[in-house]
Amino acid sequence: MNNHITHTGENYGLYIVVWLGLVALTLITVALAGFNLLYLTVVTALAIAIVKSLLVVNYFMHVKTDSPVFKIFIGVSVATFIIMVILTFFDLTFRVPIK
Amino acid sequence: MEESYLKYQGKHKGILGWLLTTDHKRIGLLYLISMITFFLVGVTFGVLMKLEMLTPGRTIMNPETYNSLFTLHGVIMIFLFIIPGVPAVFGNFFLPIQLGAKDVAFPRLNLLSWYLYIIGAFMVLASLLFSGGPIDTGWTFYVPYSIRTASNVSMAVLAAFVLGFSSILTGLNFIVTIHRLRAPGMSWFKMPLFAWGLYSTAWIQLLATPVLGITLLLIFLERTFGVGIFDPALGGDPLLYQHLFWIYSHPAVYIMILPAMGVVSEIIPTFAKKNIFGYTPIAMSSLAIAFVGYLVWGHHMFSSGISDTSRVVFSLLTFLVAIPSGVKVFNWVATLYKGSIDFRAPLLFVMVFIVVFSIGGLTGLVLGSLNTDIHVTDTYFVVAHFHYVMFGGMGTIFFAALHYWFPKMFGRMYNEKVAMWGAGIFAIGFNLLYFPMFILGYMGMPRRYYDYLPEFHNLHLISTIGSWVLVTGIIIIVVNLIRGLFSKEFAPANPWGGTTLEWTIPSPPPLENFDKIPVVTKGPYEHEEAITDETKSIVLEN
Amino acid sequence: MDNNSVAMEIHRDDTGSKMGMWLFLLTELLLFGGMFLLYASYRFIYPENFKVAAERLDITVGTINTIILLTSSLTVALSLAAIRNKQKVFSLYLLMFTILCGGAFLVNKYFEWSTKIHHGIYPKGPEMANLSDGEVLFYGLYYTMTGLHALHVLVGLIFIAIVCYFVYKDKITFDNNQKLENAGLYWHLVDIIWIFLFPLFYLIH
Numbered sequence: 001m002n003n004h005i006t007h008t009g010e011n012y013g014l015y016i017v018v019w020l021g022l023v024a025l026t027l028i029t030v031a032l033a034g035f036n037l038l039y040l041t042v043v044t045a046l047a048i049a050i051v052k053s054l055l056v057v058n059y060f061m062h063v064k065t066d067s068p069v070f071k072i073f074i075g076v077s078v079a080t081f082i083i084m085v086i087l088t089f090f091d092l093t094f095r096v097p098i099k
Numbered sequence: 100m101e102e103s104y105l106k107y108q109g110k111h112k113g114i115l116g117w118l119l120t121t122d123h124k125r126i127g128l129l130y131l132i133s134m135i136t137f138f139l140v141g142v143t144f145g146v147l148m149k150l151e152m153l154t155p156g157r158t159i160m161n162p163e164t165y166n167s168l169f170t171l172h173g174v175i176m177i178f179l180f181i182i183p184g185v186p187a188v189f190g191n192f193f194l195p196i197q198l199g200a201k202d203v204a205f206p207r208l209n210l211l212s213w214y215l216y217i218i219g220a221f222m223v224l225a226s227l228l229f230s231g232g233p234i235d236t237g238w239t240f241y242v243p244y245s246i247r248t249a250s251n252v253s254m255a256v257l258a259a260f261v262l263g264f265s266s267i268l269t270g271l272n273f274i275v276t277i278h279r280l281r282a283p284g285m286s287w288f289k290m291p292l293f294a295w296g297l298y299s300t301a302w303i304q305l306l307a308t309p310v311l312g313i314t315l316l317l318i319f320l321e322r323t324f325g326v327g328i329f330d331p332a333l334g335g336d337p338l339l340y341q342h343l344f345w346i347y348s349h350p351a352v353y354i355m356i357l358p359a360m361g362v363v364s365e366i367i368p369t370f371a372k373k374n375i376f377g378y379t380p381i382a383m384s385s386l387a388i389a390f391v392g393y394l395v396w397g398h399h400m401f402s403s404g405i406s407d408t409s410r411v412v413f414s415l416l417t418f419l420v421a422i423p424s425g426v427k428v429f430n431w432v433a434t435l436y437k438g439s440i441d442f443r444a445p446l447l448f449v450m451v452f453i454v455v456f457s458i459g460g461l462t463g464l465v466l467g468s469l470n471t472d473i474h475v476t477d478t479y480f481v482v483a484h485f486h487y488v489m490f491g492g493m494g495t496i497f498f499a500a501l502h503y504w505f506p507k508m509f510g511r512m513y514n515e516k517v518a519m520w521g522a523g524i525f526a527i528g529f530n531l532l533y534f535p536m537f538i539l540g541y542m543g544m545p546r547r548y549y550d551y552l553p554e555f556h557n558l559h560l561i562s563t564i565g566s567w568v569l570v571t572g573i574i575i576i577v578v579n580l581i582r583g584l585f586s587k588e589f590a591p592a593n594p595w596g597g598t599t600l601e602w603t604i605p606s607p608p609p610l611e612n613f614d615k616i617p618v619v620t621k622g623p624y625e626h627e628e629a630i631t632d633e634t635k636s637i638v639l640e641n
Numbered sequence: 642m643d644n645n646s647v648a649m650e651i652h653r654d655d656t657g658s659k660m661g662m663w664l665f666l667l668t669e670l671l672l673f674g675g676m677f678l679l680y681a682s683y684r685f686i687y688p689e690n691f692k693v694a695a696e697r698l699d700i701t702v703g704t705i706n707t708i709i710l711l712t713s714s715l716t717v718a719l720s721l722a723a724i725r726n727k728q729k730v731f732s733l734y735l736l737m738f739t740i741l742c743g744g745a746f747l748v749n750k751y752f753e754w755s756t757k758i759h760h761g762i763y764p765k766g767p768e769m770a771n772l773s774d775g776e777v778l779f780y781g782l783y784y785t786m787t788g789l790h791a792l793h794v795l796v797g798l799i800f801i802a803i804v805c806y807f808v809y810k811d812k813i814t815f816d817n818n819q820k821l822e823n824a825g826l827y828w829h830l831v832d833i834i835w836i837f838l839f840p841l842f843y844l845i846h
Contacts, residue, residue, distance in 0.1 A: 010722035019715040026707050026839075030700065033844035042684075045840035053833045060718040061829050062822075067656070069278070070663055077667040080306050081674040083393055087412070088342050088678060091397070092685055094406035204657050271664045279657040305664060309672035317676075320785060325765040327781040328679065334774025339682055343675055 018059045025052050101609040103510065109610075121206035122610060127192030128508070129213050134180055134188065135577070137220060141175040142570065144168050149532070149566040152559050155551050162549040166235035167250070169547055171227070173238030174255065178262045179220055181493050182351060185358035186269055186304075187216070189500050190297045192508060194273060196601045197291045199282025199619060201611045204275035208268055215265035222258030226251035237547060239348075242329040242340045246321050253322050256315035263308045263315075266354070270304030273297050282600075284619035291599045291623040292381055296361020299385040303350045303357075303392065311347035314340065341403055345396035353392040355489060357385055359496035360427055363449055366503050367431050368624040369597040370446040371438025375624045377430035384423035391420045401472050410469055417467035424460060428453065443595070444518035448499030451526045455495065459487030462537065480540025486533045498522070498576055505583060506590030510607040513583030521579055525572030531565025599623050655819040662823040666830045669793070673834055676786050680841060683778045690775020695845040697762070698783075699753065703843035706749050707835060713742030714832040717801065717825045724808060727815045736805040739828070743798040750791050754784075783842055790834055797831045800824045 029048040037044065058064035063071060104124045111119045120126060148168050151158045160168075191209065195202050203209050227233045231251040236244055245252050277298050281290065318340075320326045327333035329340040368375045375381065397405060397413030431453065440446070462484045465471045475481065505513055535558040540546075544555045551559065593602040600619075604612060684691045720735035761768030762780055769777055804824040807813040813821050 007725045010725050012719060012722060015715055015718050015722065019711060022711045022714075023708055026704065026711065029840055029844065030704050033700070033840070033846045036846065041844075041846065042841075045844055046837075049837050049840055052836045056714060056829050056833055056836070060714055061826055066659075069660075073660075073663055073667060076302070077306055077670055080393055081671060084310070084346050084674070085678055085681060087394065087397065087409070088339075088346075088682065089685070090409035090412050091338070091342070091405040092682055094408035096406070204654070205661060208661075267668050271661060271668075274664055275657050275660045278660060279654060305668055306671050309668045310675045313672050313675035317679075317785065326785060327764060327769075327777045328785070333777050333781070334687070335778060336682070336686070339679060343678070346675075 014059065018055050022052055022055055101605075101614075103605070103607040104610050105509075105607055107610045119210070121202070121210055123191050123195050123202050123206065123209060124508075124608065126209050126213055127188050127190075130183065130187040130191065130216065133213075133217060133220065134183065137175055137179040141172055141180060142573065144172040144175070146566055146570060148172060149563040151549070152551075153563045155553060155556060163232075163235060165549045166237075166547070167233035170234045170237050171223075174223060174234070174259070176489075177238055177351075178259055179216075179223070181355045181489055182266060183216060183262075183269070184355065184493055184497055185362060185500065186273065186297055186300060186354075187212075188497075189293075189362065189504060190269070190273060190358060193504065193601055194276060194294060194297055195280065196604065196608065196612050197294055197599050197623075198277065198280055199285060199600050199613065199617045200276065200280035201613065201616075203272050204279055205272050208272055212265045212268045212272070215261055215268070219258045219260075219262035219265060222254055222261060226254040226258065229254060239344060240315070240318060241344075242318070242321075242335075242337045243331055245318055246330055253319050256318050260312050260315050260319075263312045266304045267308045267312075270301035270308075273301040274305065277301075282617050282619050288379065288382070289619055289622050291361075292364035292375065292378065292385075293358070293361035293599075295382040295385045296357045296359075296364070299389040300354050300357045303354050303389050307347045307350040307354075307393070310343060311351075314343040314347070338400070338403055338405060341400050342396070345399045346393075349396035349399065350389075350392045352485075352489065353388055355493045357388060359452075359493045359500075361385070362496050362500045362503070363431060363452065364427075365597075365599065366445050366449050366499060367434050368626065369503075369595050370441045370443060370449075371435050372441065372596060372626050373434055373438040373624075374622070374626055375430070376433035376436075377426075378622065378624070380426050381430050384426045387423040388420065391416070391423070395420055395467075398467050398472075401469060402476050414467055414469050418464070421460065421464065428457065441595070443502075444513075444515055444522055445499045445503035445595075447519055447522045448495050448502065451522065451529075452492065452495040452499065455487050455491030455526075455529065459484055459489075459491055462487065475540050477546055478540035479536040479544045479546055482546050483533050483536035483540060486536075491529060491533075495525075498525070501580060503595070504601075505580065506594045507601055507606045507608070509584055510590050510605075511583055511586045512588040512590050512594065513580050513586065517575065517579040521572050521575035523572075524575060525569060528565050528567070528569030528572050532562050532569050533565070535559075535562045535565070596626075598626055653817075658819045658823065659826075662826050666826060669830055669834075673786070673789070676782065676789070677837065677841075680782050680786070683775065683782065684841075684845075687773075687775025687778065690773045691779050692845050694772070694776040694779035694783075695842060697757075698843050699756075700843050702749055702753055703839055706746050707839045709742050709746050709749075710832045710835050713739045713746075714829055716742065717828050720808075721818065721821050721825050724813060724818050724821060725815055729808065729811075732808055733805065736801055736808065739801055740798055740805070743794055743801070743828075747791060747794060747798075750787065754787075786838060787842070790831070790838060793831050793834070797824075797828045800827055 025048050029045060032044055032048075033041070057074070063074065104122055107122075108116060110116075117125055117129065120129075147159070148165065151160055151165055151168075191203070229251050231249050234240075234248075234250045234252055234255045236248060236250070236252060240252065240256060245256075277290070277294060281287075317326070317328050321328055321330060327335060329335040329337055331337055364375060364381055394416040395413055397409055398417045401410055401413075462480070466475065466481060466484060502513065502518055505511075539555055539558045539562075542555065542558075544551055590606045592604065592606050594606075595602070600617060601608075603617070716735045716739045720732045720739065723729075723732035723735060757763060757780075758766070762772075763769070764781065764784065769780070772780075801824050804813065804821050807820060
């Protein structure tokens with residue numbers, strides 16, 4: 001017995017819509033770079049990048065419609081990375097300069 | 100009767116049938132042979148180091164040689180033995196069988212993992228020989244010295260990169276195997292605890308190793324192209340190197356110990372003839388250790404210059420990781436209680452493990468708490484601690500697993516009495532070698548030092564003598580097992596009365612493991628219905 | 642949980658194959674993640690220098706490259722849908738267009754890098770001595786991260802070329818196309834990494 005899933009009848013339109021959204025978000029993030037938002041610069045840039053990535057992951061990579069195990073895999077990995085960043089920044093943020 | 104995997108001749112004959120095999124059992128043996136070789140090289144370096152430490156000042160070598168020896172001892176033991184160790188040998192051999200499968204999910208990828216291991220190993224050895232000389236940075240490759248030293252750091256870090264890939268691919272293979280290839284009826288909670296250990300380990304292999312990979316690659320790029328990432332002369336922060344390095348290397352110690360703990364959960368129910376106490380807590384504790392293991396790396400950096408806030412955070416998190424380990428020890432002891440104990444060599448090794456690993460773990464608490472760590476960090480106390488947990492932990496269980504599964508892998512029985520003696524001498528030598536180091540460290544003897552003050556001499560003397568006793572034990576164990584390969588005492592399918600699936604197939608197993616994929620209806624350690632063979636020896640007629 | 646017992650006797654396991662590719666992608670995530678952590682750390686330490694250094698990068702080229710990659714992601718996703726709709730020729734054109742996009746990205750990268758190198762801004766280059774520490778670190782990270790990314794673009798293109806050949810030879814068909822999906826997944830990851838690289842290196846203002 002083979003495990004092969006035959007997919008049929010894919011809708012091209014959805015992919016195009018997602019692509020339009022991605023291009024729009026790109027143009028928005030470039031436009032926003034022209035403004036001086038201080039520390040919010042990196043926050044908005046990252047937020048837009050995250051939205052774009054979610055579009056790619058969920059629609060182009062089919063995670064939205066696939067088995068939940070893939071969402072768990074991705075979630076665990078991203079969470080691990082975020083923890084690494086947070087704990088490193090506990091060091092960086094609180095260092096006292098020697099002067 | 101179907102041919103065993105050892106004798107099977109398939110598409111490739113003879114030695115090619117081993118070098119081009121995709122059979123998980125043969126790959127496990129390929130790892131075993133290569134690994135024992137590198138382990139013995141690592142042991143030799145260790146013995147030489149202890150010889151040098153026999154007296155203060157120069158004993159048999161100059162300081163540069165000593166630096167290289169402890170560096171290579173660490174690199175070989177950690178990257179070529181302890182990290183691949185249990186998963187590559189016993190995971191490869193037994194995970195598919197314990198799950199009721201014919202092989203892992205990606206057999207060819209499995210072979211690639213072994214080749215990457217061998218290539219990495221040769222690169223490590225090559226770094227000894229090329230001009231520049233053997234690496235002398237310590238296995239930790241701290242910057243800025245690792246960027247500046249003329250020794251063959253570039254070759255060595257690339258070797259570790261390749262070895263890391265081998266580890267990643269093994270982890271990947273095991274995750275998919277466990278998700279996809281369990282036998283019908285084997286739900287996640289009917290899986291043997293060894294599989295849970297391997298699963299948790301695989302996620303660490305998968306997610307932590309790439310961080311080491313990129314860090315070492317950056318060292319290579321800094322040395323070769325002067326990129327400017329960690330070099331303080333170019334504004335870089337050496338502490339960031341340490342962060343990235345330990346972000347992998349702390350979880351790495353759980354790669355080392357979780358599979359070993361899984362083996363303990365196999366051996367104890369078998370020799371106590373009793374169902375494991377607390378299956379679910381033990382399974383969950385493996386996942387918990389894997390998770391918490393990511394949160395504590397800063398405890399390797401308490402005196403490096405990181406912020407006080409982060410030191411407190413890391414110290415607190417470090418205490419947390421002791422909890423799931425304690426859960427395991429409690430459940431193991433509870434399993435033994437009122438069991439019908441069959442005291443054999445595998446169980447003796449496990450008993451030794453529980454004692455030494457507990458000592459190692461408890462001294463970890465001394466290191467994890469900031470005020471005591473300040474006094475003992477970077478001293479022999481640390482050296483003793485990690486040898487107790489790594490060697491006393493994983494090393495002892497490697498021997499335990501070797502004895503436990505020897506009959507199944509090779510179809511013969513080793514000499515039980517000699518094995519027990521070997522284990523005993525090993526245990527005595529181990530403690531003679533490493534326990535004095537706790538005291539030395541407490542007294543102030545720094546680690547990685549070639550020379551020392553006269554007041555440390557007596558303890559170093561005991562320790563070096565201990566190394567000779569330890570090596571004697573290892574030699575007895577290894578020779579006994581090799582002789583067992585040629586023993587006339589054939590092993591039955593189930594010499595110990597085990598209840599997991601590997602004991603239902605012949606010793607040694609046939610190529611495809613199972614005639615028919617089993618349908619699983621009960622848990623892995625239910626001894627009431629187990630079919631026990633007495634270990635009757637079947638002696639050849641002539 | 643998946644019906645794992647289905648996978649027992651099989652010699653083809655599409656879900657397992659996809660799982661394997663996803664797990665590999667997650668290792669790539671952590672590999673680049675280590676460098677993103679370094680980037681975050683150094684930007685935190687040298688915010689002004691990073692801003693100055695970023696001003697030397699050409700936002701237009703960066704934006705074009707971003708859109709090129711996004712488009713190539715679209716075409717590779719469409720190629721999978723196409724083969725599943727039994728539209729082999731359409732699928733092939735889409736794959737070839739994907740490769741074209743990837744090639745264009747690399748050509749742009751080549752020009753970006755050679756401009757910088759021409760101006761002496763590269764590791765151990767003549768201009769580097771005049772830059773502040775933070776700028777040196779910025780460029781170190783720039784070359785390493787975009788370089789590693791470009792390497793992955795190249796690998797991805799080879800992957801897609803191979804899969805394109807398989808489609809052409811009917812080794813990938815409407816009911817046997819996991820290899821194509823896997824190649825697409827890899828390509829999407831390459832796209833996602835750039836989605837983060839672009840604002841972090843080009844858009845600091």
